Amino acid sequence: MDYRGNPNGYPDPRGPPEQVQMHSVNPGYTEPTHADNGRPPYVIDMHSGIQDLEDRNGGEEDVRYLHARGSRRNWAADNQRDATDLINELPSRQLEQIASDVAKGTIRRKKSKKSFHGTVRGHHDYNDLAASLSRDPDLMDEFDGETRTTEVLRDMAVKLTDKKEIRNNISNSRQRTLKRGIQSRRPGWWKRTKYSIGIGWMHFKYRLAELAYSLELWRSLTKKIEGHFGTGVTSYFMFLKWIFLLNIPIFFLTLCFIVIPQIVYVEFQPSAEAVAAVVAANNMTNVTTTAPVVTTTAAFTGRELLTGSGYFTNTILYYGYYTNGIVQVVGDTEYNMKYAYLLTGGGYYILCLIILALSISRSYKKNYIEASGVFNFYIVTKVFCSWDYNITSPDAARLQHKSFFNEIKEFLSGKKLDGANRDFSTKCKWFFLRVITNLIVLGSIGGSAYCIYYIQDTDYIKNSIVILGKLAMPLVATGIILVLPFFFTRIGKLENYQKPQTELYVGMTRTMLLKAAILGVLAYFWFNRATKEDEPCWETSLGEDIYRLVLVDFVFTLISTFFLEFIRRLLGQYCCKRLGDTEFDIGRNTLDLIYSQALCWLGTFYSPLLSFIMSIKLFIIFYIKAVSVLQNCKPSVRAWRAAKSHTIFLGYLFIFFLLAVVAVSYGVLLVPPSETCGPFQGQEQAYDIVTTLVDSWEGDLDWLHQIFKLVSSPGFIASVLVAFSVGTYYMRIVMVGHKEMVKLLRQQLAMEGRDKAYLLNMLQEVSRSKKEKLRPSTENRILSPTSATSMESLTSPGGRRFARTMAETAAANTPQQSPVPSRRNRRMDSNENLTSRF
Amino acid sequence: MGASQSVFSEEELQDYQELTYFTKKEILHVFKIFRDLSPRDVDRDRNVKLNEDLVMSLPELKMNPFKDRIVRVFSSEEGCLTFEDFLDMMSVFSEKAPKEIKAQYAFKIYDFDGDDEISRDDLKKMVLRLCPSQKDTELKKQEVDRLVGEILKEADLDNDDRLSFSEFQHVISKAPEFESSFRIRL
Numbered sequence A: 001m002d003y004r005g006n007p008n009g010y011p012d013p014r015g016p017p018e019q020v021q022m023h024s025v026n027p028g029y030t031e032p033t034h035a036d037n038g039r040p041p042y043v044i045d046m047h048s049g050i051q052d053l054e055d056r057n058g059g060e061e062d063v064r065y066l067h068a069r070g071s072r073r074n075w076a077a078d079n080q081r082d083a084t085d086l087i088n089e090l091p092s093r094q095l096e097q098i099a100s101d102v103a104k105g106t107i108r109r110k111k112s113k114k115s116f117h118g119t120v121r122g123h124h125d126y127n128d129l130a131a132s133l134s135r136d137p138d139l140m141d142e143f144d145g146e147t148r149t150t151e152v153l154r155d156m157a158v159k160l161t162d163k164k165e166i167r168n169n170i171s172n173s174r175q176r177t178l179k180r181g182i183q184s185r186r187p188g189w190w191k192r193t194k195y196s197i198g199i200g201w202m203h204f205k206y207r208l209a210e211l212a213y214s215l216e217l218w219r220s221l222t223k224k225i226e227g228h229f230g231t232g233v234t235s236y237f238m239f240l241k242w243i244f245l246l247n248i249p250i251f252f253l254t255l256c257f258i259v260i261p262q263i264v265y266v267e268f269q270p271s272a273e274a275v276a277a278v279v280a281a282n283n284m285t286n287v288t289t290t291a292p293v294v295t296t297t298a299a300f301t302g303r304e305l306l307t308g309s310g311y312f313t314n315t316i317l318y319y320g321y322y323t324n325g326i327v328q329v330v331g332d333t334e335y336n337m338k339y340a341y342l343l344t345g346g347g348y349y350i351l352c353l354i355i356l357a358l359s360i361s362r363s364y365k366k367n368y369i370e371a372s373g374v375f376n377f378y379i380v381t382k383v384f385c386s387w388d389y390n391i392t393s394p395d396a397a398r399l400q401h402k403s404f405f406n407e408i409k410e411f412l413s414g415k416k417l418d419g420a421n422r423d424f425s426t427k428c429k430w431f432f433l434r435v436i437t438n439l440i441v442l443g444s445i446g447g448s449a450y451c452i453y454y455i456q457d458t459d460y461i462k463n464s465i466v467i468l469g470k471l472a473m474p475l476v477a478t479g480i481i482l483v484l485p486f487f488f489t490r491i492g493k494l495e496n497y498q499k500p501q502t503e504l505y506v507g508m509t510r511t512m513l514l515k516a517a518i519l520g521v522l523a524y525f526w527f528n529r530a531t532k533e534d535e536p537c538w539e540t541s542l543g544e545d546i547y548r549l550v551l552v553d554f555v556f557t558l559i560s561t562f563f564l565e566f567i568r569r570l571l572g573q574y575c576c577k578r579l580g581d582t583e584f585d586i587g588r589n590t591l592d593l594i595y596s597q598a599l600c601w602l603g604t605f606y607s608p609l610l611s612f613i614m615s616i617k618l619f620i621i622f623y624i625k626a627v628s629v630l631q632n633c634k635p636s637v638r639a640w641r642a643a644k645s646h647t648i649f650l651g652y653l654f655i656f657f658l659l660a661v662v663a664v665s666y667g668v669l670l671v672p673p674s675e676t677c678g679p680f681q682g683q684e685q686a687y688d689i690v691t692t693l694v695d696s697w698e699g700d701l702d703w704l705h706q707i708f709k710l711v712s713s714p715g716f717i718a719s720v721l722v723a724f725s726v727g728t729y730y731m732r733i734v735m736v737g738h739k740e741m742v743k744l745l746r747q748q749l750a751m752e753g754r755d756k757a758y759l760l761n762m763l764q765e766v767s768r769s770k771k772e773k774l775r776p777s778t779e780n781r782i783l784s785p786t787s788a789t790s791m792e793s794l795t796s797p798g799g800r801r802f803a804r805t806m807a808e809t810a811a812a813n814t815p816q817q818s819p820v821p822s823r824r825n826r827r828m829d830s831n832e833n834l835t836s837r838f
Numbered sequence B: 001m002g003a004s005q006s007v008f009s010e011e012e013l014q015d016y017q018e019l020t021y022f023t024k025k026e027i028l029h030v031f032k033i034f035r036d037l038s039p040r041d042v043d044r045d046r047n048v049k050l051n052e053d054l055v056m057s058l059p060e061l062k063m064n065p066f067k068d069r070i071v072r073v074f075s076s077e078e079g080c081l082t083f084e085d086f087l088d089m090m091s092v093f094s095e096k097a098p099k100e101i102k103a104q105y106a107f108k109i110y111d112f113d114g115d116d117e118i119s120r121d122d123l124k125k126m127v128l129r130l131c132p133s134q135k136d137t138e139l140k141k142q143e144v145d146r147l148v149g150e151i152l153k154e155a156d157l158d159n160d161d162r163l164s165f166s167e168f169q170h171v172i173s174k175a176p177e178f179e180s181s182f183r184i185r186l
Helices: A047-057 A060-071 A083-089 A095-106 A126-134 A145-154 A160-179 A189-214 A219-229 A231-268 A272-282 A303-307 A310-314 A337-369 A378-385 A394-412 A424-457 A460-464 A466-495 A500-529 A538-574 A586-603 A610-632 A642-670 A688-700 A702-711 A714-774 A785-792 A797-812 A825-837 B002-007 B010-019 B024-037 B039-044 B052-056 B067-074 B083-093 B099-110 B120-130 B141-155 B165-173 B177-181
Strands: none
Touching: A126 A160, A145 A160, A145 A189, A145 B010, A160 B010, A160 B083, A189 B024, A219 A231, A219 A394, A219 A610, A231 A337, A231 A586, A231 A610, A231 A642, A231 B177, A310 A538, A337 A642, A337 A688, A378 A394, A378 B120, A378 B141, A378 B165, A378 B177, A394 B120, A394 B141, A424 A466, A424 A500, A466 A500, A466 A538, A466 A586, A500 A538, A500 A586, A500 A642, A538 A586, A538 A610, A586 A610, A586 A642, A642 B177, A688 A702, B010 B024, B024 B039, B024 B083, B052 B067, B067 B083, B067 B099, B083 B099, B099 B165, B099 B177, B120 B141, B141 B165
């Protein structure tokens, strides 16, 4: 009769096996007892092997849990066990064990220091889990235990119903523990206060989350876009929303601290005539005249909306309107507008800096650092992470399938890495071509910058046609910004980069360089104009210029959306089929957003209501773009790497923010404010008020003065910079060390895998030889299918058959005890015990 | 949504809020979606078990090639889902769920035969689902085999011809796109 091992491990139907005396096999074996505490008994104390695990897991409880798992299949007691089952029972195969080990390492939360096993869904054995959880003193704590348990449970891959049961079990056992009088000393007031603060904080967080959920902007529209287009296009809209939300605090700050006091001041100020009369009457000299607020004299015609000047010149829209006086409404409290203006300006720039720095560091960490290292996971990531679960429309799903198919085809045809195959002459050719194209690009950028400067400088254009004259510069500037990027993308295609990603990033960098150059030229022009005599109030002119730029940018966005998406779709549908489907250009649109926001940052200091205008503009643009995308565009076949691009876009935003701050600081620190308007009139530099304030402290608040002098001294700043550099260098060294460690560990892992295969082979031989002894017949030569599959699963294809045949021949002869070179000597002891017995 | 608010007591909502990644309003929203699948049955008994096919007809799941695996992983009984299972499923797929728990469930979803390992067959099935055999997305058999071989070459560290959870977790932790793609927004 053929011998067939049974893969499921059930006893052979032909009869009970020879009972194994476990004591003779393993001295550590204890008889199964049914403990009265409901915990399952453990059968084998493979103490040697478990020792390692115990050290790793750091707790006796985990060891017992492992025993509990092992007991469900009495391994050595049933010697029909095959290697497949052994493989299935290896601790590394137990999903939950790995999950908890990994979770312990990766979850670095302050509150829960340990994480626990989860059970595979479908098993209803949550009693074990509850038992092991109850042994943790952190969770049994009188006060915090409840919250900690909930947090730990929430992160486990267990069914919700089971989680509730487990939580109830744990609270019951907690109550029992408490009742049994294991109260140590009474918890001090500190612990109780900490607990109540913790609970209060948690409730507050929940309420905040609820509020955020109900106030969430544009949720249904975003969901629709996501369903149709996936994560890439949605990332643009999320970015827009983020910038919109960023502008709101800026607006509120300026509103509360600058605009409203100004309005109050205007309402309550003494009229200009009265002031003049007083001055004349008393013959006062050396009076810092608070310049009377010139109320607008021009009438309101429709043109003002376009040019931003005329009626609007002397309103709260611009810097020139703001007084440098003191607002006194309620009694004696003084509200000095000078300090308010400067400090509010500094305040919102610092706020933006903090928000941007936090976002970019978080994004960089998530998308670059954690994703870096040995970049080996190209195709695995593609297969596992490419399907976007957000997709709900059939068209988008079909496109996703197609895009995946294309990528797989491309990968299999080996187009991925081609760099090494290029010979030297081709490389030279491409190098020179790229030098030429870069020169062309730089030349065009320089040319457009000069063009802008020329238009600003010549008065002829300005004076010829009234409206168009003023709008000439914004129109030209925005026009250049609209058209040149297409030129750059075309050049980029010529350059023939290997990876489409590189082409994209190069194109984006060129576009941003162009925009930065234009803004730089404009800033230079504006600050130079300040020294000229014919400008009454250069800050207001600056504000007006920026207002016009923002307005024209908005109009051009609308026009380009209309033409590039709507008209193109019509053309593609009805006349030129060759054009293909319109796709939403995520890169270009996001860069436009970044440019608009940079304008806003540049101009808010000189035109306080600009952030409000910007918010309205973003609001309208969101709806326009959303409608246009849904109506006109089709999802793209090429996948957009949203995560990495997000970091890069934040980087551009940060760079532009820094440039804007540098420009404004230059204006504040070095350019003399105009004489007759604005909060800083009559001073050498706008920053003077701070220095005067600090100096005024010298008398009574001397210590503050000293501190300030110390902090702003060059030595202090230099030492701070040196400390930062040292810190960064240290971090980098640590990172390099970790990378090396990762490499070593990978090699070690591969070696361990081979060790395991080798050992399991040995075990296979042993059990085979043992079976031979019990049934000495020729059937032993027939391979049982299970052992065949298990051996196949162990080693590489080539050596498999050879190894198998060798092992079979060897086992068919005499049982032999081969020496095993391995580090795990202790584990081998139990195996050698087995062999020596049989 | 006053009707569904009276279905749950305050304490139950609190429990759900603590054990999932949702706030109370989101939980009620999820319940509304669940109820819309079969209003009469759910009104009759809140803990009714809805059929798998009914849940798979949700617009969020309908176009997903792995929808049957998703529903199977989260169901407590063969072929049907209760509300708590559904809530659990949506909670894991929500934005606030951390990467680790998403990775665990992703592993279970992609493990077609349920043996806690992603073997070659699992990978083959997965690739065939991502590239269905329609005329423009059909992959030849040897291409699929080659692809599966490449995947294992990259990700299988201990050379046992299958991906264990730790290897899967290792790959996923290096992929920033995982979190944004393994998400269903409600």
